[in-house]
Amino acid sequence: MTSYCKIDHVDKVFTRGNTETCVLKEITLDIEKGEYVSIIGHSGCGKSTLLNIVAGLTEATTGGVILEGKHVNEPGPDRAVVFQNHSLLPWLTVYDNVRLAVDKVFGAKKSRAERDEWTLHNLNLTQMTHARDKRPSEISGGMKQRVGLARALAMEPKILLLDEPFGALDALTRTHLQDTVMGLHEKLGNTVMMITHDVDEAVLLSDRIIMMTNGPAAQIGEILSVPIARPRKRLELVTDPTFLKCRQRVLEFLYERHRFVEAA
Amino acid sequence: MNMPVAKSDISASIPSAPTPPAVAKIVPLPLRQTAMNTRIRATLGKIAAAVIPPVVMIVVLLTAWQLLCMRPGATLPTPTKIWTEAYDLIVDPFFVAGPQDIGLGWRVLVSLQRVAIGYGLAALFGIALGTLIGQSVWAMRGLDPIFQVLRTISPLAWLPISLAAFRDSQPSAIFVIFITSVWPIIINTAVGIRNIPQDYRNVAAVLRLNHFEFFWKIMIPSAAPYIFTGLRIGIGLSWLAIVAAEMLTGGVGIGFFIWDAWNSSRLPDIFVALAYIGIIGFLLDRIVAGISSIVTRGTSAN
Ligand SMILES: Nc1ncnc2c1ncn2[C@@H]1O[C@H](COP(=O)(O)OP(=O)(O)O)[C@@H](O)[C@H]1O
Ligand SMILES: [Mg+2]
Numbered sequence: 001m002t003s004y005c006k007i008d009h010v011d012k013v014f015t016r017g018n019t020e021t022c023v024l025k026e027i028t029l030d031i032e033k034g035e036y037v038s039i040i041g042h043s044g045c046g047k048s049t050l051l052n053i054v055a056g057l058t059e060a061t062t063g064g065v066i067l068e069g070k071h072v073n074e075p076g077p078d079r080a081v082v083f084q085n086h087s088l089l090p091w092l093t094v095y096d097n098v099r100l101a102v103d104k105v106f107g108a109k110k111s112r113a114e115r116d117e118w119t120l121h122n123l124n125l126t127q128m129t130h131a132r133d134k135r136p137s138e139i140s141g142g143m144k145q146r147v148g149l150a151r152a153l154a155m156e157p158k159i160l161l162l163d164e165p166f167g168a169l170d171a172l173t174r175t176h177l178q179d180t181v182m183g184l185h186e187k188l189g190n191t192v193m194m195i196t197h198d199v200d201e202a203v204l205l206s207d208r209i210i211m212m213t214n215g216p217a218a219q220i221g222e223i224l225s226v227p228i229a230r231p232r233k234r235l236e237l238v239t240d241p242t243f244l245k246c247r248q249r250v251l252e253f254l255y256e257r258h259r260f261v262e263a264a
Numbered sequence: 265m266n267m268p269v270a271k272s273d274i275s276a277s278i279p280s281a282p283t284p285p286a287v288a289k290i291v292p293l294p295l296r297q298t299a300m301n302t303r304i305r306a307t308l309g310k311i312a313a314a315v316i317p318p319v320v321m322i323v324v325l326l327t328a329w330q331l332l333c334m335r336p337g338a339t340l341p342t343p344t345k346i347w348t349e350a351y352d353l354i355v356d357p358f359f360v361a362g363p364q365d366i367g368l369g370w371r372v373l374v375s376l377q378r379v380a381i382g383y384g385l386a387a388l389f390g391i392a393l394g395t396l397i398g399q400s401v402w403a404m405r406g407l408d409p410i411f412q413v414l415r416t417i418s419p420l421a422w423l424p425i426s427l428a429a430f431r432d433s434q435p436s437a438i439f440v441i442f443i444t445s446v447w448p449i450i451i452n453t454a455v456g457i458r459n460i461p462q463d464y465r466n467v468a469a470v471l472r473l474n475h476f477e478f479f480w481k482i483m484i485p486s487a488a489p490y491i492f493t494g495l496r497i498g499i500g501l502s503w504l505a506i507v508a509a510e511m512l513t514g515g516v517g518i519g520f521f522i523w524d525a526w527n528s529s530r531l532p533d534i535f536v537a538l539a540y541i542g543i544i545g546f547l548l549d550r551i552v553a554g555i556s557s558i559v560t561r562g563t564s565a566n
Contacts, residue, residue, distance in 0.1 A: 057466055075469040087463035091485040091561070100481065104471045135561070155471075 041212030382441025394453025419505035445498035456490025
């Protein structure tokens with residue numbers, strides 16, 4: 001009945017001047033604790049909007065989000081976001097970007113030394129300790145996302161929200177980061193909601209894949225469980241029949257039944 | 265700089281592994297020295313490239329000036345004449361020979377003191393007001409055209425008004441500096457605040473930064489490149505304004521010195537004063553630019 005995170009009958013209508021566009025229609029989704037859920041859909045269908053509603057950055061027009069029994073009505077560190085374009089503060093070093101979050105979330109609970117240790121611990125989780133004194137402009141795109149991930153993890157969120165975290169990266173870097181995220185999910189047991197438009201990525205990482213129909217008024221078209229045991233090994237999965245079947249299901253959904261119409 | 269060189273040499277020596285470690289230890293040392301030598305040479309080369317062209321140009325221009333003004337009937341003095349007649353002003357900026365006969369260094373300091381007060385006030389007030397205006401779309405839309413008009417008013421045009429208001433030359437000169445330099449600071453700060461990327465606002469929202477934290481940790485650093493653009497325009501305008509204002513208000517500043525020299529027909533002195541004004545103005549601009557590049561490190565190169 002009461003799930004860990006519940007997206008409850010969410011509609012979202014954007015009003016711009018006199019025109020109203022309904023972006024999301026009747027979105028209802030339950031996410032279990034520790035579950036890794038991916039949301040996949042064509043560009044512009046409203047994935048980011050949905051994630052921002054869960055984050056509290058955007059308000060749902062009707063309906064709402066309930067996290068651990070509490071109604072979400074503003075952004076907060078219990079729903080840490082890793083943004084597509086990293087959103088690190090360029091005037092702070094890698095360490096200070098994470099430390100800012102640690103100080104804000106644990107300022108009252110941890111001592112100065114503990115906060116320093118916790119900052120370094122999270123940088124270490126994403127293998128970024130080596131660049132702790134660099135500024136965001138001095139590190140690569142993949143590294144920036146790692147720092148963004150460290151910052152989000154450092155907040156110890158109830159749910160981790162990833163908005164196309166690997167979208168802007170080259171294939172090789174993306175593979176490394178996927179492995180890092182998969183490893184961290186296994187190790188820490190975070191609840192994750194990830195947006196992606198990469199089918200392989202969704203199948204590799206997720207417990208469930210939420211497939212969204214095209215906008216306007218996008219809905220959840222289909223939900224696919226990925227019954228592959230963890231830990232998952234990328235190379236073994238290439239020939240795994242379950243993996244291939246899941247992959248095909250998502251591809252069919254995206255490219256046959258809900259083909260992206262350019263004119264829309 | 266020399267680190268990668270040494271490193272790649274070490275790794276390059278790994279394939280030829282059989283060499284004993286004692287030898288491998290000696291190898292990097294002379295390498296590092298030559299790296300140092302090339303670095304020094306490169307630095308010297310860079311300095312030469314920066315210094316030699318301006319020096320050559322100055323010599324060429326002075327020679328041309330000399331030739332032009334040597335002709336009979338020339339109205340302006342030649343560089344050699346300036347050198348001989350204004351020798352004491354050129355070589356010793358800080359002499360004191362009488363109450364009105366002091367080195368140009370002292371005069372510049374008096375002017376700089378006025379600039380420091382007027383510009384300092386403009387910086388404080390401009391950043392504060394710009395921050396407030398930048399918060400509101402309506403304040404921005406309403407005030408921006410007004411500022412754009414006020415901005416174009418010449419410093420000297422403000423002088424009668426400020427003399428009427430303050431009835432004293434010292435605060436009037438300071439007010440003229442303030443009113444000349446404050447507009448670009450306000451406008452640029454406001455634009456910088458308006459342009460804080462939504463990403464940073466989202467980060468602040470997720471972290472639940474309060475207003476005070478948002479102001480210090482997001483707003484000011486994010487707007488810093490804009491604020492410094494305003495400050496840099498402001499310092500240039502201040503220096504333009506003080507010279508003009510002092511010509512009219514009197515006192516000991518460098519501006520009044522020029523006016524005084526003109527009235528007593530000391531043309532060579534005026535040329536020396538112009539050189540002082542130009543060099544000080546240049547230094548002021550470099551100082552603000554230097555502070556800017558330290559403070560906004562990383563921010564602009566996003
Ligand atoms: N603030 C907004 N105002 C009006 N329309 C918006 C706003 N944000 C997003 N949209 C529209 O909502 C739709 C979904 O956007 P988005 O959630 O970013 O899509 P996705 O992340 O799936 O690519 C798009 O058509 C976009 O134009
Ligand atoms: Mg998006």
